[in-house]
Amino acid sequence: RAMELPPGRFPAARAAAVAVAYLRYLRGGPGSGLQLRELRRARRQDIDDVGHKYYLELELEDVLDKDRTVNCTAEVLYHLGSKTSAPDVQVTVQGELRSTEEADKEFYNRIRSLEKELVAENIPDSHGNVPPELEPIHLLAWVASGYVIWQNSTENTKFHLAQVKHVKQVKRSDEDLQFDFVVLLHEMVSQEVLPWEVTLLWHPQRGARVPQSRAAGAGS
């Protein structure tokens, strides 16, 4: 009942983008950022009264370690009339992702010991540059936007993080790090660049959580 899809065409490509976004949210951090190397295979199943389910085989690489790739399978279910609900995504990573325990701890300690809360804007800058000390923040923006992209995708959208407009650290009394981001998401089909405000909580052992996010007011 599942139809084979050409991986080069847009329906499969859009579902793959959702799976990658979800995985970034689930497994990303200041020391690692996953991106899609290749969509190897895609199938689609139309389920009556439920929606469209995509079965994907993906090859991923870590942006900080491009010599290695890792395979994963994903299922993306877009619900019928999906105006209000996010697609259901399940991902299984085959093999091990690179451990970032050391880097995560170092980053965590560095941020915790800052006297003044970190503030930055335009990551990357207009020429595509990211100062090295902001690269972990950039990767956390991928985590935050991974969540937003996953939550807001439909079969008619394909989102990518275009730029981090603004980020502000908010010191907390508990052990989490908090970053308030304004991210610019590029939507391929409408070609719009949409600003989103996203709050990200992150902890080296507990990982990431997005307590709130919303589309920001128009205009930059």
Next chain:
Amino acid sequence: DQVLHIVPETIQQVQHLQLLCSTFMLDLWKPLLPEDIRAGEDLHIRVPAPLLQEVKDSLAQLMISYRVLIPDVQKLVDQSMPRERSSHREVSGGYVYTEYHPMEEIYQWMTQIQKHNSELVTQHILGKTFENRTMYYLQISQPSNKTKKIIWMDCGIHAREWISPAFCQWFVKEILQNYKTDPKISRFLQNLDFYVLPVLNIDGYIYSWEEDRLWRKSRSPYENGTCYGTDLNRNFNSSWGSTGVSFNCSSDVFCGSGPESEPETRAVAQFIKSKKSDILCYLTIHSYGQLILTPYGSTTKPPSNNEELMQVAKEAAAALTGKYGTSYRVGSTALILYSNSGSSRDWAHTIGIPLSYTFELRDTGTHGFVLPADQIQPTCEETM
């Protein structure tokens, strides 16, 4: 080398640190002089690599806590230097092709290119933009008594796709630098003329430098000046307004008030129409996506010469991949990307130009429109 951050807690610690600095002759970044070290205030010291362990041991012994502010000073220095790819800094007086250039510099570059390569290059006026800026194209043509077919290439129809004008400039430079020595290029020039429009949407490009890096459209006003810009790649007369567009000016795919409503579109369309019987190939360069796109966007029905179009495109993609392994996908816009109408590529094909392609250059979304300048060279090299 590392830079350490210390906040001395007591006067005693201050004294110890002053002694440390003078004993090891350490490089004080903040404050500048040892006598200005104060308890409770930030101290930043650069410690040369060979002394690191000893200094850190001393600090531990003195029970002075520190934090590593910069773990690798050299790396930071290297990254903040403008990258020099020495082999590509000549050709037209030191123009750096591995950086992005604002429009003023591109205008100057065109003048210089013609001046220094006048046996091959002539600069021509195509028309004017909405904000009254002159659109120039470069004609690269080897003098000969036979009429030659034309390959047209335009870049920068969408303002934020900076890698596109960078590629057009690179392309011109490559041809001019190598036509005497590279047999492939010299054979091309014996039989073909290249017409290159380095920036089509000049107003938008300038706006993306000065106001909004992610601007896409032109800068013509609508709705009493409350809304700006037409998507020039939805404004051509090919199934105009039928799909993949918006009639709302605030949309990034606003197709204008009618086909060819924009001066930039008209300038290009008029010229291409006038030369159409000689134009063999129409190329329009965009980013991002790593795609070679064939007609059409408005329908999945294949064009009449689809087999030829696909074969040439596949060979191009294979050659491209052969350089650095970058993978490009090939196919029609309607199948690979989305529906759209009014694109320049579709229009060029419908008026009879047989080989008509849209290139979407690097990357696939990691940086998107904000491609780092250090990718200009590999992107352009593989696309050549």
